[in-house]
Structure formats: structure tokens, C-alpha cells
Amino acid sequence: MKVDELAAKAGYTVFAEGEPREIENGYCGDFLSNIISRAPDSCAWLTVMNNVNVAAVATLIDCACIILCEGVAPDEALLARAKALPVWLLGAKENVFEEAKRVSALCGI
Amino acid sequence: MEECIRLEYDVDGNNFSSAGNASESVKRTLKQLGVDAASVRRVAIAMYEGEINMVIHAHGGKAIAEIYPERIDIYLKDSGPGIADIDLAMKAGYSTATENIRSLGFGAGMGLPNMKKYSDDMQIDSTVGVGTTVFLRICF
Numbered sequence: 001m002k003v004d005e006l007a008a009k010a011g012y013t014v015f016a017e018g019e020p021r022e023i024e025n026g027y028c029g030d031f032l033s034n035i036i037s038r039a040p041d042s043c044a045w046l047t048v049m050n051n052v053n054v055a056a057v058a059t060l061i062d063c064a065c066i067i068l069c070e071g072v073a074p075d076e077a078l079l080a081r082a083k084a085l086p087v088w089l090l091g092a093k094e095n096v097f098e099e100a101k102r103v104s105a106l107c108g109i
Numbered sequence: 110m111e112e113c114i115r116l117e118y119d120v121d122g123n124n125f126s127s128a129g130n131a132s133e134s135v136k137r138t139l140k141q142l143g144v145d146a147a148s149v150r151r152v153a154i155a156m157y158e159g160e161i162n163m164v165i166h167a168h169g170g171k172a173i174a175e176i177y178p179e180r181i182d183i184y185l186k187d188s189g190p191g192i193a194d195i196d197l198a199m200k201a202g203y204s205t206a207t208e209n210i211r212s213l214g215f216g217a218g219m220g221l222p223n224m225k226k227y228s229d230d231m232q233i234d235s236t237v238g239v240g241t242t243v244f245l246r247i248c249f
Contacts, residue, residue, distance in 0.1 A: 032161075033219035036154050037226065041146075049214045053161075056129030057214075060136070060153045077126050 001107040003065045003088045006044070009106050010099075012067065013091035015074050016082035021064040023107045028096050032057050039063060044103050046096045048072050055081035055089070064088065067103070069096045114138070114176040120160055120187075122169025125213065131172040132156035135183075138176065148249040151227040152181055155245050158220040159185040165210050166190065167241065180229075183245040191237035199225065 003021050007014050027039035030049040036057055039045055045063045047054065050072050058066050065088035068074060074082065074089060082089040092099045103109070116138065118131035136153040144152075156172070163170045167189020175182045192198045199221050206216030225231050230246040 030214055031217040031219070032214040033158065033217045033223055036157060037219065037223045041150075051213050052126045053128065053213060053215075056133065056157070059133060060129070060150075060157055062150070081126065 003044075003090075006065075006103065006106055007090050010092065010102055014088075015068075015079055015091055016086060016089040018065070018082075018086045018088040021088065023064045023103070024109065026100060026103055026107075026109055027063070028100055036060050044107070046092075046100055046103070048096065050075055050078060052077035052081050054078055055085055055087055058082075058087045059085055065090055067092050067099060069094065069099045111177055113182075114142075116174045116176070118172045118174075120163045120169045120172050120185075122164055122167065125164060128161055128164045129157055131160055131174075135174045135176075135181075139181070142176065144249050148247065152183075152247050155224045155227040155247060156183055156185075158223045159183070159243055159245065161215060162220050162243075163187045163189070165206055165215060170240075180246055180248045183243075183247075185243040185245070186240070187242075188240040191239055191241055192233065192235040193237050195233050195235060 023044045025040040025043035027043045028046045029035050039061045041062050042064045046067045067090045069092045071093050132153050139149045167187035170187030173184040201222040202218040204216045204218035210216045228245040229248045232244040235241040
């Protein structure tokens with residue numbers, strides 16, 4: 001499923017739009033070193049981490065999108081970096097576990 | 110002497126928002142040169158960890174990348190506090206990062222282990238009170 005399609009179906013807030021991307025996988029985590037060494041390409045990355053380095057890490061791992069969970073809104077620096085790169089930055093209301101289940105069910109991953 | 114593309118970057122030690130710029134630039138260059146995606150990812154990860162280390166521990170420094178047809182050599186040079194016990198620093202999970210750094214998502218103690226894991230050769234030359242140079246070689 002494409003990122004914009006997931007955002008519409010799941011009712012996620014779109015903070016920043018990236019290139020059209022297909023979500024092929026998922027990864028949950030907040031420790032950036034774990035994420036860059038373990039997250040698969042083209043994944044939806046679910047996190048509650050909210051700072052500018054999240055955008056840098058997202059491009060390094062070439063993820064399909066970042067999903068900020070638990071109602072976390074990006075700070076100014078993260079938002080600006082995500083828009084500049086650009087990388088998809090979405091916002092979700094529930095916790096990482098619940099949102100991972102939702103992404104899994106909707107994307108069939 | 111082999112011909113190479115040499116890229117040099119200043120890593121700003123006081124700026125977390127620009128951390129990752131050097132590795133992002135090298136990643137883009139390698140992609141343009143047609144280096145395979147798996148190698149590009151290894152380079153980006155190893156170099157990003159090095160860059161972040163320089164920002165967290167050493168007030169920044171210099172990152173130099175030399176790109177050859179079959180490999181990349183990366184030198185990360187800082188004038189930071191140095192590493193007293195390199196074996197200990199190489200242990201997965203060992204970190205001297207502060208609580209503040211951890212709140213940014215770093216300090217898992219995986220930086221140096223990740224750099225080793227994703228490179229084909231890694232050398233650390235460090236003197237306490239003088240600085241550290243990390244050499245990374247990644248073969249495509």
C-alpha cells in the first residue's frame with residue numbers, strides 16, 4: 001500500500017509529504033542506532049521519538065514513512081527537515097503497538 | 110597512486126540538526142556513481158554513527174571520504190577527549206552518553222559496534238586529551 005493511501009485509510013495526520021512510496025515492511029523503535037542497523041528498506045517506521053535526527057535516520061534507512069505515535073507532534077526542526085528532504089511524516093493517536101497492528105492489517109504486512 | 114573522489118566535511122559539534130549531513134552527502138554521491146544499494150546503506154550507517162559520535166563526544170571534527178571504484182575509505186578526525194579504553198568502548202551496549210543525549214535517541218552503546226559491523230576494516234587511533242581518528246573501509 002502507498003503511504004498516502006495508508007494515511008487516508010488510517011486517518012493519520014500528514015505533517016510532511018515525501019515521494020510516492022510503497023510500504024513493504026514495518027519497524028518499531030526509538031533508539032536510533034537500533035533503527036539504522038535493523039529497520040528494513042521501505043518500511044513504515046513507528047516511533048515516539050521526536051527530534052530532528054529522526055528525519056536524518058529515516059533517509060539513511062530509506063524508510064517509506066515515519067509514523068509518530070501517541071499523538072506526538074513533530075517539533076519545528078523535525079518538521080522543517082522532513083519537508084526539506086522530503087520524507088513522509090505521519091501522526092497517529094494510539095500507542096506503537098496498536099498502530100503497528102493497524103498498519104499491519106491495512107498494508108497486509 | 111589510485112585515482113579517487115575526495116570529499117571533505119566539517120562536522121559541527123554543537124549542531125544536532127546538521128548531524129548526518131556528511132553521510133547523507135556521501136550516500137547521494139555513491140548512488141549517483143551507481144554503487145549498489147546494499148553497499149551504499151552500509152557506508153551511510155557506518156559514517157552516520159561516526160558523525161554522531163563526533164557531535165556527541167568530541168565537539169565535532171572533520172569527515173573525509175575517498176571514493177575508489179571498488180571501495181570507500183573514510184577518516185573521521187576529532188580533537189575531542191579521546192577514548193581511554195577502546196575495547197570497552199567497542200562493547201555493544203556500553204555508552205558514556207548523558208541522559209540528555211539518550212533523550213534524543215542516541216546512547217544505546219551501538220555506535221562503534223555498528224561501525225564495525227558495517228565496515229570491512231575499522232581502525233581507531235585515539236589519545237586521551239588529544240583526539241580520535243577512526244578509519245573505515247567499505248568494499249563495494
